[in-house]
Amino acid sequence: MPAVNHSVRAAFGALLALALAAHAALAAPxxxxxxxxxxxxxxxxxxxxxxxxxxxxxxxxxxxNRKDGLLGRPVEWVLKDDQSRPDLARTLYEQLITVDKVxxxxxxYATANILSAMGVAQRYNKVLIHHTFGTPSLAKYDMQFPAxxxxxxxxxxxxxxxxxxxxxxxxPPKSVAVVTSKFPSVHFISLGAREAAKKRGLREVxxxxxxxxxxxxxxxxxxxxxxxxxxxxxxxxxxxxNLLIDAMRKIDYMPPLHFHLFPAPGPLLKAPPAVHxxxxxxxxxxxxxxxxxxxxxxxxxxxxxxxxxxxxxADARGGRHGGKEHRxxxxxxxxxxxxxxxxxxxxxxxxxxxLHLRQRSLQGEAEPERQVGRHLAEGIRxxxxxxxxxxxx
Amino acid sequence: xxxPSLTLLGQSLLSGIFIGALYGLLGLGLSLSWGxxxxxxxxxxxxxxxxxxxxxxxxxxxxxxxxxxxxxxxxFFALGALMHxxxxxxxxSAFNSLLVTxxxxxxxxxxxxxxxxxxxxxxxxxxxxxxxxxxxxxxxLPELLTLAMALALSxxxxxxxxxxxxxxxxxxxxxxxxxxxxxxxxxxxxxxxLSGLCAAFAGVAGLCLALSYTLAPGQIYAWLGVxxxxxxxxxxxxPLGPLVAGIVIGVSExxxxxxxxxxxxxxxxxSLLIVVLLARPGRI
Numbered sequence: 001m002p003a004v005n006h007s008v009r010a011a012f013g014a015l016l017a018l019a020l021a022a023h024a025a026l027a028a029p030x031x032x033x034x035x036x037x038x039x040x041x042x043x044x045x046x047x048x049x050x051x052x053x054x055x056x057x058x059x060x061x062x063x064x065n066r067k068d069g070l071l072g073r074p075v076e077w078v079l080k081d082d083q084s085r086p087d088l089a090r091t092l093y094e095q096l097i098t099v100d101k102v103x104x105x106x107x108x109y110a111t112a113n114i115l116s117a118m119g120v121a122q123r124y125n126k127v128l129i130h131h132t133f134g135t136p137s138l139a140k141y142d143m144q145f146p147a148x149x150x151x152x153x154x155x156x157x158x159x160x161x162x163x164x165x166x167x168x169x170x171x172p173p174k175s176v177a178v179v180t181s182k183f184p185s186v187h188f189i190s191l192g193a194r195e196a197a198k199k200r201g202l203r204e205v206x207x208x209x210x211x212x213x214x215x216x217x218x219x220x221x222x223x224x225x226x227x228x229x230x231x232x233x234x235x236x237x238x239x240x241x242n243l244l245i246d247a248m249r250k251i252d253y254m255p256p257l258h259f260h261l262f263p264a265p266g267p268l269l270k271a272p273p274a275v276h277x278x279x280x281x282x283x284x285x286x287x288x289x290x291x292x293x294x295x296x297x298x299x300x301x302x303x304x305x306x307x308x309x310x311x312x313x314a315d316a317r318g319g320r321h322g323g324k325e326h327r328x329x330x331x332x333x334x335x336x337x338x339x340x341x342x343x344x345x346x347x348x349x350x351x352x353x354x355l356h357l358r359q360r361s362l363q364g365e366a367e368p369e370r371q372v373g374r375h376l377a378e379g380i381r382x383x384x385x386x387x388x389x390x391x392x393x
Numbered sequence: 394x395x396x397p398s399l400t401l402l403g404q405s406l407l408s409g410i411f412i413g414a415l416y417g418l419l420g421l422g423l424s425l426s427w428g429x430x431x432x433x434x435x436x437x438x439x440x441x442x443x444x445x446x447x448x449x450x451x452x453x454x455x456x457x458x459x460x461x462x463x464x465x466x467x468x469f470f471a472l473g474a475l476m477h478x479x480x481x482x483x484x485x486s487a488f489n490s491l492l493v494t495x496x497x498x499x500x501x502x503x504x505x506x507x508x509x510x511x512x513x514x515x516x517x518x519x520x521x522x523x524x525x526x527x528x529x530x531x532x533x534l535p536e537l538l539t540l541a542m543a544l545a546l547s548x549x550x551x552x553x554x555x556x557x558x559x560x561x562x563x564x565x566x567x568x569x570x571x572x573x574x575x576x577x578x579x580x581x582x583x584x585x586x587l588s589g590l591c592a593a594f595a596g597v598a599g600l601c602l603a604l605s606y607t608l609a610p611g612q613i614y615a616w617l618g619v620x621x622x623x624x625x626x627x628x629x630x631x632p633l634g635p636l637v638a639g640i641v642i643g644v645s646e647x648x649x650x651x652x653x654x655x656x657x658x659x660x661x662x663x664s665l666l667i668v669v670l671l672a673r674p675g676r677i
Contacts, residue, residue, distance in 0.1 A: 047511035218408030
């Protein structure tokens with residue numbers, strides 16, 4: 001959820017910065033609205049994530065209008081539903097420019113749709129700021145700007161940070177299973193993970209691919225159980241990770257460690273197995289209690305898997321999440337926050353982490369990428385006794 | 394290449410049988426309405442998901458998921474009969490019914506999204522956590538229930554069509570409706586009855602979906618291709634056909650996933666369909 005919060009806010013923030021750079025005037029919002037156009041996957045297979053983007057975007061626009069607006073004018077978000085379809089996204093972006101005559105454009109959700117929008121932006125010579133482009137090497141247009149925080153080579157950076165962290169943990173995995181959807185941006189990062197594991201001498205006990213939209217994860221879960229990997233890299237998008245977890249639970253199996261690449265932000269929170277397995281009051285892991293007392297965990301979001309996710313990130317940040325400073329961060333123009341140098345790679349791990357790195361970068365503090373891996377490894381080590389470890393970007 | 398273990402083989406077989414049973418259950422109503430009423434009812438999938446969401450809602454309000462059938466089945470029966478009445482009222486042909494019911498699917502999807510949003514929904518129930526261990530194999534209760542319901546409904550529909558007067562009359566309507574009417578068969582009434590039953594089957598399939606799967610409105614379309622393949626392989630209007638064909642497809646897919654690349658699994662159902670169409674072109 002914070003990842004989505006950040007990426008949508010970042011995109012809006014980037015637009016704001018862009019406009020402010022051109023017109024350095026601030027006043028109470030009045031006059032004709034500044035129209036920002038975009039599409040989102042409000043229906044179709046990517047809708048669960050698209051909907052969260054919509055909610056976050058609406059909240060941000062509301063906050064913006066309650067303050068100074070944009071250039072002293074209120075902001076109007078012209079949002080259309082691309083039904084998770086790149087072909088429709090292309091048509092709708094044409095409409096946004098030619099019919100709705102929007103002033104600025106923001107990208108849709110997910111790589112394929114962003115590519116479609118990018119083609120339209122290029123044709124009309126418009127700036128496009130987008131936030132969830134999973135294959136940066138495909139973006140050839142000069143006036144496209146990613147605000148989501150993935151590094152230029154996520155197939156290297158994401159696996160590197162994850163495997164660095166695992167290698168530095170108390171019990172590093174010796175075998176790995178890479179299971180992945182064939183959804184383009186997810187697939188190529190998972191292939192990067194495969195390479196990274198090979199370079200580090202991990203024994204690959206399974207490599208399984210499925211088509212996006214696969215219904216039956218039972219046999220995949222059975223193969224994982226049969227292969228007994230120490231660590232499972234799940235290149236899943238949206239609900240796929242949940243479906244795999246469900247299938248594994250049905251056969252009474254859970255790998256010691258599993259990493260999920262791009263899960264939809266909501267379902268992991270809502271997954272009943274995770275909620276059921278919350279420790280009762282007073283039985284929280286000591287490291288977790290300590291982290292809470294020290295304010296390193298912003299809030300208890302519920303669900304063992306998700307808590308671990310938050311815990312790891314909070315631990316990796318080594319700082320307060322959800323404090324005043326962090327809240328202010330949401331309103332800060334993203335142009336000022338742009339990560340520099342090595343931080344870009346570390347930022348790929350997770351957007352909340354990236355947010356912190358940006359913050360640290362702004363404050364002039366250097367936090368090398370290896371440090372992030374070390375912090376993460378420490379997080380993994382400290383929760384290493386719990387039965388179900390899910391780390392998610 | 395190392396040989397897969399017997400446990401993997403057994404677990405994959407079970408997984409294939411269970412998902413095949415769901416294909417069969419989803420295909421039952423579709424097959425009957427297509428084969429006997431000449432209506433290709435794409436909205437059947439949307440009704441199944443509507444049933445799943447209603448189960449989710451009622452279970453969330455404290456009802457036992459199985460008890461929700463007492464509400465859903467009669468409501469869906471009425472809904473199915475109403476849909477058929479409308480299609481018959483406007484004399485919608487078989488091909489046009491495909492288009493009309495596709496439109497209905499989009500409307501039902503929008504309705505689901507309006508009420509429950511596009512976010513994923515997962516029903517929490519006591520059944521979801523129950524599983525049995527047989528040797529080294531695990532059998533989850535929701536999937537066992539799905540298999541039991543698919544078997545029960547398919548056999549009941551088969552027995553009804555084969556051994557009862559109304560069933561025989563229904564088959565006569567499917568064969569030649571005007572002649573059946575000339576012999577005193579109530580074509581209109583029986584067609585409404587069968588449509589209602591088909592929609593009720595969709596409601597039951599919805600319960601099984603809600604028990605085993607996380608729900609999202611867009612997933613309506615994910616089941617369409619493979620269930621159509623099961624219906625066509627099983628033979629239109631044959632109540633046992635979709636179940637048998639569904640299990641064959643499910644097991645083939647599961648074994649493909651277990652022994653080769655899981656990404657090849659979707660090819661199985663359509664390859665089987667092509668082989669059957671080539672070998673027995675008069676099958677459908």
